[in-house]
Amino acid sequence: MILISPQTAENLYWMGRYIQRSETMTRLVIHTFDKILDIDPEEGVKLYDKMGIELTYSNPQEFLQKSIFDLEYASLICAIDNARENAILTRSHLPNRMFSRINALYLKYQNAKLNPLVSIFWLESTLQELDAIWGNLELSLVEAKEIPFIEFGRIAERMDLNIRIYNSMEAALYDLEKLNLLGHKLTPHYKKLSLTSTSVEKMLTKINGLYYGTIVTAS
Amino acid sequence: MKVWFNYAFKLTFSEEVSHHAFCLRIVPQNNSIQQVNSWQLHINEKRDFSQSIDGFGNKLIFGAIQNPHKVFDVRILGEATLEAYMYKDNESPLMYLYPSTLIPFSPQIYTYLNTLILPSDPFAIAIFLNQTIYNNFQYLQGISTPTCDTDAFLSRRQGVCQDFSHLLIALLRLNAIPARYVNGFIDGQGETHAWVEAFIDGYWRGLDPTNGTLLYLSPYIKVAHGRDFFDARLNRGIFAGGGKQSIGVSVTVTKDEQ
Amino acid sequence: MVESQSPLYDGFKEILKNIDPQRVKDVLSYMRTEAINFNLFKNGTFIERKFPFDVIPRIVSADEFAYLDKGIQQRIYALNLFLEDIYSSQKILKDGIIPSEFVFSSKAFLPAFMNTPVSKNIRVHISGIDLVKNSVGDSWVVLEDNLRVPSGVSYPLSLRMLTRKVFPEFFEKLPIASVLDYPELLLKTMNHVNTGGINVVLTPGRYNSAFYEHSYLAKQSGAILATGEDLVVEKDHLYLKTYNGKRAKVGAVYRRLDDDALDPIEFHPDSLIGVPNISQVYRAGNVGLMNSIGNGIADDKGIYYFVPDMIRYYMNEEPILQNAPTYLAFFEKDRQHILQNMRTLVIKDVAEAGGYGVVFGCNLTKSERQNLKDAIIAEPRRFIAQEVIEFYDIECLAENGDFFPRKADLRMYSLFGEDITVWPGGLTRFTMDPDSYIVNSSQGGGFKDTWVLKDKR
The missing domain is CATH 3.30.1490.270 (Dna Ligase; domain 1)
Incomplete structure (x- = not known):
């Protein structure tokens, strides 16, 4: 029997999602910042528009500031806050080093909050931290029972963002195979997900409801 | 004296409840004056429950209904043989000399006690206090709640059997007479009744201050006892959901015709 | 009077002199990285706070520890017998050693749990004994016993792990007893009283001030960390819910909840963090609860007075450790x-x-x-x-390298499984306020590690 409670499983899943969100969004913000500088000053507006958020800024620095700290639930700091919160809750199930790296990144953001101006170099350095977090997971020698939940969250988030932002069905389908494999690993009752619908909304709903629909049994 | 008892307790919820864990004190005690010869219990018409016993010797019926339901229907019937209300058991009476949650030794109760002129003999004191409370306080439902203490009853002068019993216990304890709170079944009231056991001259005696009577060969079936209502409370449950609750209780006790 | 000015600390100070102050700062940053917290509710808001600590440890000589070891074992053994007695035949009351008034009028005495046998007759699985060293006569006295949910062990434990890494020279040159086996000892204790099933650490949750400790001990001992929500009673056994609907039977619970919060049906109905009917599983003998229900009567401040009498009555021995x-x-x-x-x-x-x-x-x-x-x-x-005991100060290290003294107590821990083991370490708490004698952590103190020196033989 796998000794992970429903609450812990859910926390691990969300931790995976938030770390992935942190990574993808960080890369996106860096990429978009570049574009705003000399290609298209509206690039930031377009990006967040895809997520249903209205963003305004008068210069690239402000774009950076807002997307890192000020967009409430969509900000980068929010993603890492949530990842860290879930890490604290599941700490007894995580490798020590993994927790330390997540917490270190969280503290890095907390310190940066106090600084009026954040640079793009700073943001790039956080990518190293994120790499270290995933690295720890891959190399972890601790019982594998937690990893499928984290991975499930990671892939579900990646699929969501790929479809929502890049409109890349190809990337999503590639991940879909992985997701289905994981699902089967987690529960014999797993119903394979297929993405045949053309409606983006419907696909996103399916992906985001998958965990609750098939992995967790109402107790 | 042989008696038959029949107790039913029904909770109806306006909206479904689930994950309903319960613990009931409804199986009468066995002691040297009360022998329960047989009993049958159904909860929602099934016999899905476990049994336990607490430190007072009260029998506990516990379990859980996980699935959604709107009714919690508990029925017990059985038969017991009763002797005269005067007995010993293995519990230390000294435990029942002190204040408890619903029976504080407050300035108010001392004041009340000082207005009374008591006899000297413990038995006479008990009878006197029993009568005094019966005569000077009014039985009225809907005034007090189960968490009201003796001070509240002294101020209002109106209450139910729980309040009458708590007050008698307070006054007995203040006179160095150990007294415990009893919950049980009697006939005619339509719900469970509370009375008092006082330890006098080496024996537990029964007193009912709500009716002003000394219990001797009365068809009173003791279910549970404790220091006060909290220890002896009959039914407790925790559940999710519920909306509005309504409770229906019925109790009958019938003597076997000789 | 300052204890750390005694020769016992000479070796330590000698080594400290040669250490770069930057390394002290390293320990501070490690504590931050590990999020070792002591969380508070202040004015209705949740504050995550680091438990302030100081790198200068309390040092206890091998002889002193031998004395404390014997004294605490004796004390815990007697307290355990007291609890067994008070919840069954109550002989100590019948023989007039303790006025029954003290037991029966205490809110901590739970008659509803009389005559409930417990696994292996152990009720005080984990204890925290608060001691101070009197500067008059150099004698240790017990200030308080903590037998319900004693906490704090993870703080010196974490600090020890970091200190070993940052200042290995202390551990090379001084004979300091290792404390890192605490989680193993905890596991042994849990296994000893386990009635059949898995081990669980029951936590009130993330916002509890000692949540870090709950996580840490669960992880290190291999027990599963669970909240009340994760557990359920079925028939008369306790189970851990797992994510796919299966249930794992629980045989021992290290509960970090007070009795009052443990079971909303048996105790306080408003407690959302307990497990309904866990008391009935306990009564049925189907789970080992660490510590047992009802221990509050033995660490009641009024009963403390009678502990020396308990030792004489149950064990026919003179108390080794004295009360204040x-x-x-x-x-x-x-x-x-x-x-x-x-x-x-x-x-x-x-x-x-x-x-x-x-x-x-x-x-x-x-x-x-x-x-x-x-x-x-x-x-x-x-x-x-x-x-009022004039107990010793121990020096703390200021940022500029100066020493400043603060009053410090000592909480020592024991684990009662197959036998009673007194942990060769402890939580030393010091006051921030130089004029205060109150070291309790919820009032804003700091902590130190406690180094017990090994016998040189």
Whole structure:
């Protein structure tokens, strides 16, 4: 029997999602910042528009500031806050080093909050931290029972963002195979997900409801 | 004296409840004056429950209904043989000399006690206090709640059997007479009744201050006892959901015709 | 008087002199990275706070520890027998050693749990004994026993792990007893009382001030960390819910919840963090609860007075460890002493926990003293008085490298499984305020590690 409670499983899943969100969004913000500088000053507006958020800024620095700290639930700091919160809750199930790296990144953001101006170099350095977090997971020698939940969250988030932002069905389908494999690993009752619908909304709903629909049994 | 008892307790919820864990004190005690010869219990018409016993010797019926339901229907019937209300058991009476949650030794109760002129003999004191409370306080439902203490009853002068019993216990304890709170079944009231056991001259005696009577060969079936209502409370449950609750209780006790 | 100015600390100070102050800062940053917290609710908001600590440890000599070891084992053994007795035949009351009034009028005595046998007859699986070292006579006295949910062990444990990494020279050159096996000891204890099933650490949750400790101990001992929500009672056994609907039977619970919060059906109905009907599983003998239900009667401040008598009564031995000189207002002679000598005493209200109901007679105004005297005469059972102990200060390290002394106590821990093991370490708490004698952590103190020196033989 796998000794992970429903609450812990859910926390691990969300931790995976938030770390992935942190990574993808960080890369996106860096990429978009570049574009705003000399290609298209509206690039930031377009990006967040895809997520249903209205963003305004008068210069690239402000774009950076807002997307890192000020967009409430969509900000980068929010993603890492949530990842860290879930890490604290599941700490007894995580490798020590993994927790330390997540917490270190969280503290890095907390310190940066106090600084009026954040640079793009700073943001790039956080990518190293994120790499270290995933690295720890891959190399972890601790019982594998937690990893499928984290991975499930990671892939579900990646699929969501790929479809929502890049409109890349190809990337999503590639991940879909992985997701289905994981699902089967987690529960014999797993119903394979297929993405045949053309409606983006419907696909996103399916992906985001998958965990609750098939992995967790109402107790 | 042989008696038959029949107790039913029904909770109806306006909206479904689930994950309903319960613990009931409804199986009468066995002691040297009360022998329960047989009993049958159904909860929602099934016999899905476990049994336990607490430190007072009260029998506990516990379990859980996980699935959604709107009714919690508990029925017990059985038969017991009763002797005269005067007995010993293995519990230390000294435990029942002190204040408890619903029976504080407050300035108010001392004041009340000082207005009374008591006899000297413990038995006479008990009878006197029993009568005094019966005569000077009014039985009225809907005034007090189960968490009201003796001070509240002294101020209002109106209450139910729980309040009458708590007050008698307070006054007995203040006179160095150990007294415990009893919950049980009697006939005619339509719900469970509370009375008092006082330890006098080496024996537990029964007193009912709500009716002003000394219990001797009365068809009173003791279910549970404790220091006060909290220890002896009959039914407790925790559940999710519920909306509005309504409770229906019925109790009958019938003597076997000789 | 400053204990760390004694020769016992010479070796330590010698090594400290050669250490770069930057490394001290390293320890601080490691603690931050590991999020070792002691969380508080202040004015309704949740604050994550680091438990302030200092790198200068308390050092206990091998002989001192041998003495404390024997003394604590004896004390815990007697307290365990007391609890077994008080919840069954109550012989100690019948023989008049303790006035029954003290037990029966205490809110901590739970008659609903009389005659409930517990796994292996152990009730005080984990204890935290609070001690101070009297600078007059150099003797240790027990200030308080903590037998319900004693906490704090993970703080010195974490600090020890970091100190070893940052300052390995201390551990190379000084014979310091290792403490890192605490989680193993905990596991052994849990296994000893386990009635069949998995081990669980039951936590009130993320916002509890000791949540870090709960996580840490669960992880290191291999027990599963669970909240009340994760557990369920079916028939008369306890189960851990797992994510796919299967249930794992639980055989032992290290519960970090007070009795009152443990079971909303048996105890306080408003408790959302407990497990309904877990008390019935306990009564049925189908789960080992660490610590047992009802231990509060044995660490009740009024019962503390009688612990030496318990040792004599149950074990026929003289107490090795002493209580601080104590007076019970309940006894006429003691009451007179309290009323006449209030200025030299510390008065404790039996009902309060966490240091709030503690009053130093010398700090009161004349009218405050009179009010207290009246209260003592009106409700003597509520008050206990102790002589103020001039206990030692230990130095702390300031940022500029200077030393400054602060009063420090010591909480030592014992684990009772197959036998009683006294952990060769402890939580040393010091006051931030140089004039205070109250070291309780919820009032803003700091902590140190405790180094027990190994016997040189």
